[in-house]
Amino acid sequence: MSRSRRDIAWIPTFAVLVAFAVPWPLWGVDLTVAGLPVWIWWHVAWLGLCTVLFSLFVRSGAWERGMGRRPESGAGSALGGDRR
Amino acid sequence: MTLGLSLGIVVGYLLFALAVGLVAYRVSETTAEDYYLASRSIGTVVLLFTTFATLLSAFTFFGGPNLAFAAGPEWLIVMGTLDGVLFAVLWYVIGYKQWLIGDRNGYVTLGEMLGDRFGSVGLRALVAGVSLLWLFPYVMLQQMGAGEALVGLTDGVVPYWGGAALVTAFMILYVVLAGMRGVAWTDTVQGLFMLSVVWIAAVWVVSAVGGAGAATGAMLDARPDFGSFGGGIYTPGFIISTAITIAFGVTMFPQINQRFFVANSGETLKRSFVLWPVLVLLLFLPAFMLGAWAVGMPVDVPEGANVLPVVLNEYTPAWFAALVVAGAMAAMMSSSDSMLLSGSSYFTRDVYRPVINADASERREAWVARIGVAVFALLAFVASLFRPGTLIEVGDTAFSGFALLALPVLCALYWDRTTRTGMIAGVLVPQIAYLAVVLSAVVGDVPTLPRTVAGGWDVALGLMVLSALLTVSVSLVTARTADSDASRFAVTGD
Numbered sequence: 001m002s003r004s005r006r007d008i009a010w011i012p013t014f015a016v017l018v019a020f021a022v023p024w025p026l027w028g029v030d031l032t033v034a035g036l037p038v039w040i041w042w043h044v045a046w047l048g049l050c051t052v053l054f055s056l057f058v059r060s061g062a063w064e065r066g067m068g069r070r071p072e073s074g075a076g077s078a079l080g081g082d083r084r
Numbered sequence: 085m086t087l088g089l090s091l092g093i094v095v096g097y098l099l100f101a102l103a104v105g106l107v108a109y110r111v112s113e114t115t116a117e118d119y120y121l122a123s124r125s126i127g128t129v130v131l132l133f134t135t136f137a138t139l140l141s142a143f144t145f146f147g148g149p150n151l152a153f154a155a156g157p158e159w160l161i162v163m164g165t166l167d168g169v170l171f172a173v174l175w176y177v178i179g180y181k182q183w184l185i186g187d188r189n190g191y192v193t194l195g196e197m198l199g200d201r202f203g204s205v206g207l208r209a210l211v212a213g214v215s216l217l218w219l220f221p222y223v224m225l226q227q228m229g230a231g232e233a234l235v236g237l238t239d240g241v242v243p244y245w246g247g248a249a250l251v252t253a254f255m256i257l258y259v260v261l262a263g264m265r266g267v268a269w270t271d272t273v274q275g276l277f278m279l280s281v282v283w284i285a286a287v288w289v290v291s292a293v294g295g296a297g298a299a300t301g302a303m304l305d306a307r308p309d310f311g312s313f314g315g316g317i318y319t320p321g322f323i324i325s326t327a328i329t330i331a332f333g334v335t336m337f338p339q340i341n342q343r344f345f346v347a348n349s350g351e352t353l354k355r356s357f358v359l360w361p362v363l364v365l366l367l368f369l370p371a372f373m374l375g376a377w378a379v380g381m382p383v384d385v386p387e388g389a390n391v392l393p394v395v396l397n398e399y400t401p402a403w404f405a406a407l408v409v410a411g412a413m414a415a416m417m418s419s420s421d422s423m424l425l426s427g428s429s430y431f432t433r434d435v436y437r438p439v440i441n442a443d444a445s446e447r448r449e450a451w452v453a454r455i456g457v458a459v460f461a462l463l464a465f466v467a468s469l470f471r472p473g474t475l476i477e478v479g480d481t482a483f484s485g486f487a488l489l490a491l492p493v494l495c496a497l498y499w500d501r502t503t504r505t506g507m508i509a510g511v512l513v514p515q516i517a518y519l520a521v522v523l524s525a526v527v528g529d530v531p532t533l534p535r536t537v538a539g540g541w542d543v544a545l546g547l548m549v550l551s552a553l554l555t556v557s558v559s560l561v562t563a564r565t566a567d568s569d570a571s572r573f574a575v576t577g578d
Contacts, residue, residue, distance in 0.1 A: 022165050028315070036296060037310075040373075
């Protein structure tokens with residue numbers, strides 16, 4: 001139960017990932033860092049973060065649980081012994 | 085001499101792509117499932133790149149840099165957000181769910197899936213019809229992009245219609261000869277090719293102008309407003325509504341949606357999902373920055389030409405510029421092929437067979453599909469000659485049209501209480517309203533209805549909300565029909 005409750009946290013996480021892929025806090029900022037406007041760096045870093053978190057989402061097994069399925073074992077998922 | 089070389093490279097590359105498709109065709113079986121879905125046997129790399137290359141169309145490749153050139157590099161943020169993040173989330177929410185359902189019930193098209201769930205041939209044909217309608221401007225967009233690309237590459241020696249005709253001819257040839265397997269394989273080759281070539285181009289151009297810092301400096305000297313985030317056309321309303329309509333629209337594109345059925349395992353979808361944001365960024369960053377940097381370069385972009393080929397012509401050798409344009413045209417061709425192929429399966433499976441001729445032989449159906457593709461591509465070619473808008477405008481129209489399908493489909497996927505009448509109302513009413521908006525701009529005698537309101541908010545976004553409200557409310561007041569079967573969409577248990 002606690003596992004699926006923790007899975008709920010992915011919904012706001014995805015919402016934040018989508019919402020702040022646009023660098024809203026830097027609206028109107030015109031600073032240039034390392035050859036590019038700083039808000040472009042925000043976006044680059046953010047998409048990197050997305051890939052990291054997406055891979056966490058997949059590896060934790062939340063990918064299957066989100067569709068009401070059991071993660072297949074052996075797919076690199078850290079299931080632990082608490083499934084039974 | 086250089087002109088001959090450039091054209092030789094372009095045509096040679098297109099022929100090469102055709103050869104890859106033919107080889108793939110030779111190894112394929114001749115069943116419909118293989119022709120359209122490559123027997124659901126597509127692995128991670130191929131799935132990833134075939135989806136990627138499908139997005140890698142004239143819209144991203146020429147339209148994107150053009151917009152960054154005209155309005156600023158914020159386009160990178162818009163496209164990165166919608167494609168890299170929002171689409172990835174939808175890839176899971178819509179795509180994985182569809183894969184699970186399709187895997188159980190053997191569906192090939194979206195219309196087939198919905199028609200079976202709601203026991204309605206009408207809904208099936210409606211979804212297919214709506215999809216084909218919006219596919220038309222998007223195929224046209226590829227022809228416009230190719231026409232403009234060759235004008236830019238050859239300084240106008242090859243006329244606009246020539247490039248558009250060339251890509252149309254290859255498109256038809258390709259789809260008629262290959263199938264999903266062929267398309268998937270060339271997409272992979274082209275995805276990898278374009279990704280490498282666009283980086284080489286960026287490094288080449290940037291080193292020629294003295295580094296990224298100097299390029300950005302020159303850009304800011306020419307257009308100081310490009311440095312700050314937002315401003316000009318990039319209002320919050322524009323950014324949000326463009327990102328939402330395009331990302332949802334992309335999931336309902338026949339060629340993308342059909343990709344949700346082709347993966348060989350759930351693992352394939354997972355891996356693609358994880359790699360997606362980075363892959364998208366790798367393509368968009370150099371392509372769109374080149375477009376934005378071009379404002380600070382001493383290049384002259386003729387009216388109606390694409391920025392990217394002009395910049396490449398200026399800073400890289402002619403053969404390299406030709407190679408990039410060839411790669412882009414081939415990518416557009418394979419995008420169009422995927423579209424035409426999916427479109428033809430929508431037409432034959434969801435309209436022709438269930439509505440027009442239920443007893444057609446397989447042979448006859450195959451002919452109808454091929455003739456349909458040729459007619460569709462030729463009509464789009466004729467329409468592309470009128471150049472009804474910029475690449476971004478035409479693309480956006482198509483994306484929004486598809487986006488209106490997404491929320492009713494989401495309802496059907498996740499809410500058992502959805503009814504057939506609810507689906508039909510949720511699909512049909514917003515489509516009619518949006519079509520009226522689009523056509524009012526084309527037909528001269530009626531007042532043009534606004535496409536955006538209150539500072540860049542797209543009316544299509546409002547119509548998306550309407551589609552969801554209609555689907556839910558009409559479903560609540562109507563009863564489920566006897567033919568509908570919510571268990572068709574169940575994915576748990578065995």
